[in-house]
Amino acid sequence: MGEIVLAAKCTHVPTMLMSEQDGPVKGKRQAAIDGHLEIARRAKALGADTVVICDTHWVINAGFHINANHRFHGLFTSNEFPQFIRDMPFDHEGNPALGDAIAKAATEAGVHTLAHHLDTLECEYGTLVPLHFMGRAHKMKVVSIAAWCTVHSHDESRVVGEAIRTAVEASDSKVLLVASGSLSHKIWPNRDYAANNGTFTISSEFNRQVDLHVLDMWQRGDHATFLKMLPDYAQFCCGEGSMHDTAMLYGALGWDRYTAKCEVVTPYFPSSGTGQTNVIFPVN
Secondary structure, X not given: OOEEEEEXXXXXXXXXXXXXXXXXXXXOOHHHHHHHHHHHHHHHHOOOOXXXXXXXXXXXXXXXXXXXXXXXXXXXXXXXXXXXXXXXXXXXXXXXXXXXXXXXXXXXXXXXXXXXXXXXXXXXXXXXXXXXXXXXHOOOEEEEEEEEEOOOOHHHHHHHHXXXXXXXXXXXXXXXXXXXXXXXXXXXXXXXXXXHOHHHOEOOHHHHHHHHHHHHHHHHOOHHHHHHHHHHHHHHOOOHHHHHHHHHHHHHHOHHHOOOOOEEEEEEEEEOEEEEEEEEEOOO
């Protein structure tokens, strides 16, 4: 019988890659990199063989979609930030059976979901950046789930999260579940970016304060209250991908029945106007 052994909310900012290159960002994102490594080390200790990543950089407009290919390899250049992520090599084994099972369980629960086995369907950097760093500590199979959901409800994403758990428990996989996305996500307007040292600052003090309040709630285990504010938080603080990754995470963990106290493994930091962190959600 399979199980989700660990869950996490993770940053995937491109400046993590730039932090290891010569230039003005060198060394500046080491705490975020260390957070990914720590999550992977703990997943390894718990026997995880697969990481399921809910990716807020994969945009979808109808249905839910899962990249369940058997292998992902090549060179990745970001369409969004080709000056930040270019020619990044990747090579990861997939877990097609688990991806298919998640899609089947979600569809049977009333949320139309498709799993795809296509060599030409590329992973987005919300999947590839965490794998780039986590893979140094622990190499895992991967299933990528689209979580930039433009015409979907949080309730549907909750069902997808429940389907993740159902499928995992019916499998022989031990899974690290990652919600890959920021907290608030109001990127600086282009004309204001340079003047505000945008790479290292937040665009809204309101967003910062709400982000910090959310982290406090997570660390206290007050998830039921957080879920009541999730729709407004996602809207008014511009949550990345409308925070469907987070809804999927909570669906898999039991939604408002989840009470564990989270652990922040990367202190909160601003990036390009957004609020970022790495947080471990212990699995009961």
